[in-house]
Amino acid sequence: MNYRQKKFSRRKIMKFMALGATIPFMNAFISQAQAAKTSKEVVQYRDKPNGKQKCSNCIQFIPGKTSEANGECKVVEGNISPQGWCTAYAPES
Template sequence: MNDHQNQLSRRKIIKFMVLGATVPLINSLVGQAQAAKASKEAMQYRDKPNGQEKCSNCMQFVPGETAEASGECKVVEGSISPQGWCIAYAKKS
């Protein structure tokens, strides 16, 4: 191997080391952002729809295993009924 090939190898190793050190940091920050959800009380959550507005047709809703099963919300903490509603409601487009 000549000197030019050795330099490229060292550069690649350094780049991989830097990338490897930043990935866990980014994962940690993403996990903290996802954990910051509002309480049901703060979002005025209820288990009944508001007219045609209900969690099952909200873009924030993450469905459960079946259509009738409780799911999760990207905004509100805890178990969410597909028939529920809160002030974070945003109709799916």
């Protein structure tokens, strides 16, 4: 067997084809897992704080353009008030 035959064996080509066919499926599964968020009802979201606990000092909160503007949450879907609260609250350290 010469160098060219060792470099491009049928077995290696088949392995690369099998790997190439699975990559789009893995990408789809990963993006679905990242996109999954919980509804506001499930986490009992409300627009009022629970004492000193509020979305603006939660690690899951993604702030809006200003400090008073609604933002987003890594866990809960929809617009989130900085003064809101839910059971997924986790304080920033």
